[in-house]
Amino acid sequence: MSDxxxxxxxxxxxxxxxxTVSRALNDHPKTSAKTKKRVQEIALELGYEQNRLALALKSxxxxxxxxxxxxxxxxxxxxxxxxxxDELYPKGYHIIICQTHDNEEKEIQNIxxxxxxxxxxxxxxxxxxxxxxSVFERILNKNTPLIFVDRKLDLKGASxxxxxxxxxxxxxxxxxxxxxxxxxxxxTVLNYQAVxxxxxxxxxxxxxxxxxxxxxxxxxxxxxxNDLSGGKRAAQNIFKLKTRPDGIFSSSDFMLLGAIKELxxxxxxxxxxxxxxxxxxxxxxxxxxxxxxxxxxxxxxxxKLAAKVFxxxxxxxxxxxxxxxxxxxxxxxxxxxxxx
Numbered sequence: 001m002s003d004x005x006x007x008x009x010x011x012x013x014x015x016x017x018x019x020t021v022s023r024a025l026n027d028h029p030k031t032s033a034k035t036k037k038r039v040q041e042i043a044l045e046l047g048y049e050q051n052r053l054a055l056a057l058k059s060x061x062x063x064x065x066x067x068x069x070x071x072x073x074x075x076x077x078x079x080x081x082x083x084x085x086d087e088l089y090p091k092g093y094h095i096i097i098c099q100t101h102d103n104e105e106k107e108i109q110n111i112x113x114x115x116x117x118x119x120x121x122x123x124x125x126x127x128x129x130x131x132x133x134s135v136f137e138r139i140l141n142k143n144t145p146l147i148f149v150d151r152k153l154d155l156k157g158a159s160x161x162x163x164x165x166x167x168x169x170x171x172x173x174x175x176x177x178x179x180x181x182x183x184x185x186x187x188t189v190l191n192y193q194a195v196x197x198x199x200x201x202x203x204x205x206x207x208x209x210x211x212x213x214x215x216x217x218x219x220x221x222x223x224x225x226n227d228l229s230g231g232k233r234a235a236q237n238i239f240k241l242k243t244r245p246d247g248i249f250s251s252s253d254f255m256l257l258g259a260i261k262e263l264x265x266x267x268x269x270x271x272x273x274x275x276x277x278x279x280x281x282x283x284x285x286x287x288x289x290x291x292x293x294x295x296x297x298x299x300x301x302x303x304k305l306a307a308k309v310f311x312x313x314x315x316x317x318x319x320x321x322x323x324x325x326x327x328x329x330x331x332x333x334x335x336x337x338x339x340x
Contacts, residue, residue, distance in 0.1 A: 005046035013042050065310065066114035068098045068107065068124040075282050076299045077125065080149055083303020084123060091311065093120070102127040108135045121145035121310045126153060128195050143320060145313040147306045150297070151197055159313070159324040161306045165197045168295040168330030169204025172249045172277040175293070175332060177212050179275050179340045181247030184209070187234050187259065188251045189226045201251045201279065220245065224255060231258020239266065246274055247338075253278035253285055253294055260292070260337075275338040291335035298328050 007021040014021070016035070023031045024039035042048075067084055069077040085095055096119065098110035107127050114122055115138065122139055125148065133153055139146045140157045148160040176184050186205045192198035206216050222237055224230035234255060238245060250256035256278040260270060268274055270290055278285060281296035305326050313319050 005043070005048040007048070009046055010039060010042050010048060013046070014038060061120050061314075062118045063092055064094050064096055064117065064119045066096045066098065066110075066117075066119040066122045066124075068100060068110050068114075068122065070100055070102045070125060070127060072097060072099050076150075076280055076297060079299035080125070080303035080306070083300040083305075084307045085303075086300075087304050087307035087311070100127050102129060104129045104131065108132065111135045111139065115139065115142065115144070119144070120314055121147070123147045123149060123306050123310065125150045127151075128189070128191070145310050145320065147309050149302055149306045150299075151195065157321050157323060159309050159326075161302050161309065161326045161328070163197075163297050163302070163328050163330055165200035165330075166204040166207070168279065168297070168332070169201040169249065169251070170208045171204075171330060171332040172279065172293075172295055173205045173208035174212075175334065176247040176249060176275055176277060176338060177208065177214070179247070179271070179338055181245075181275055182214055183217075183220070183243060183245045184214075184247035184249055185220045185222060185234075185238060185245045186249050186251070187222050187224060187231065187255045189255075190223050190230075192223060192251075198251055205249055226252050227254050228258035228261070231255040231260075232262045233258075235259040235262035235266075238263075244273075248274060248276040250276070250278045253280045253282040253292065256292065257284070260288075271336065271338050271340050275340060277332075277338050281333055285333075285335070288337070290337050293335045293338040294333050296331040296333050298331070302328060 007018045011018045011021045020035065021039055024036045025043065065088060067081055069080065072078055081097060088095065096114060100107040100110060104127050107130060111122065121144055133155060136146060136153060136155055146158045148158060150162060152160040152162055173184060186202060188198050188202060192202065209216050219241065222234045224234040231254065248259065256276055260276060263270060263274060270276055278292050278294040281294040285292035285294045309324050
C-alpha cells in the first residue's frame, strides 16, 4: 500500500466498525479474544502502525520509562538495566537509557529531556557529585514515579531499591578477620564522604574491626580513583606503610584488580601474604588465576524490584506518594583470593 493503513482499512477488510477495531487494538476488556486476534492479524498484514503520540495524549501514558545510570559499560549497571527490561518489556514498556558519566550537569539535562518526552517514570542512580535536588523534586511535582537504585537521595515521595552496603562491608571484613587478618587496608574512592554507599562501606569495615577488638587505623584507609590505575597507586602506597598489612577490603572490584596486579608484580603472594576481598562481584572476579572473593550486589534483582515498584505506583495512583524503600541483603562470594 502506498498510503499508511488506517483503522478504517482494517474495519473494511473485516466488515466491522472502526470503533471495534480501535477497542481491539487497545486491548479493551469487552472485546473478545477472537476479535482482537483477527484485528491484529489484519493490522499486521496491512502494515498498520498505531500513532503512539496520539495514544499517549489520549491515555495520559507514553509507555516509555527513563533509566539514568552513571555508565552503561559496567556490568553492575548493565545488569540493573537488564532487570528493568525483563520486568517492563512484557508489560509493553520501552526503556530510554541515559548515562551521566558521573557529571551532575548531564544528569540534569537527562532528567529534563526525559520529562519533556513525557516518560511515565524515571529510575535512576545519582552521580557521585549530585548536589541539586530541585530537578528530582520537579519529577515528583509532576506526579511521575521516581525510583532510585543503588545510589539515592532521601527525598519525600521518592522510592528506592538499594543494597545493605554496611552489612556487605561488615561481612567482607569479618571474613578476612576469620582468615587471621589483623591489619586490614580499606580501599575506597576519592571523595567517598560525598557518596552514601561508600560511607556505609567504611562504617561496616570499622564496625567489624571494633567487634573483633581490632583498633581502627586511619592510615589504613586509602582513597584512590575507582579504576585499575587507582588500585595500582593504592598498592604502591601500601608498600610505603610502616607495617605491611595482611588483608585488603576494597569497596570496588576494579580498584582491587589494579592493586592485585601491582602486588603480584612485587612478589606479594595472595592470599598467603595478603588476603583480599572486593565489592560488586564483577564477572571477571570468577575467572582470575586466583578467583577474587567479592560482595555480590545482586544488580539483576535490584533492577527487577525497581521496575516492580514503578509498576505498583503507575497502576495504583494512591501509592504514588507512598515511599517504598527496598533494601537487599548482600551475599559474600568467597573464593581463592581470601581463603587461607
